[in-house]
Amino acid sequence: MTSGGTVHAVRTTARLLLGAFLVAAGVAHLLVPAEFLAQVPPFLPAPGAVVLVSGLVEIAVGAAVLLAPARLRPHAGLVAAALFVLVFPGNVAQYVTGTDAFGLDSDGARATRLLVQPLLLVWALWACGSGVLLRRGRRRVA
Template structure:
């Protein structure tokens, strides 16, 4: 090791507990949100489907609801060796649905109590936090950093 090299400290027991609680909370939240897609908030979610999206809004809501339930269950139940992969998939899902949040702001669509441009804009700030939460709570970010530190060429080829 060269002087000035940074070595990540091993995770502490407390950080492991926080990560686990964060993953379980996110999983439960996703499963609950997915369930609400299919039941009580179906029309609210339809309002978020961009008008330019070439699919029936109700079908989009049903498919995204089923996906959220599945992703939530995966976060809750994935074995340790699979959690990082689940984290990347969940983060990708949050990125994929972001255009719906942008559309809600641009079209000034009221839904979920977001009845002002300010409220809709503030909500946009939450989406990157969800991506980071998924990556942190599953160890996905840490796993990528470790793989890059071990062999950057092989890690990027995966």
């Protein structure tokens, strides 16, 4: 296998894992919603509805990452990255309030979760090949 073929195989595997991760997380929102209430920032109304809707969104985004045709995968990656940005305030809220959930039962564990969030964003962009869209957008601005 050529190095280009190896990179393609690794990127495809990363994309499939990301999609499966998102779908599984979304399903978990529906099956064990109480665990996800810890991540709903206190300023948002209707925490139960936020957990339900965010779970459905995660399932949809995960499905897009898994099933989008090649020409649309970079867009799916941007949407997944945006999702990681949008849920970040929930992770911050969990840290600030010191709420335990998902085995995150210490400030250190919750802080580590905050540090992982940017890695998820990069994972989404790289695995879906979204760099092409970001470069295209940068050329238009320049």
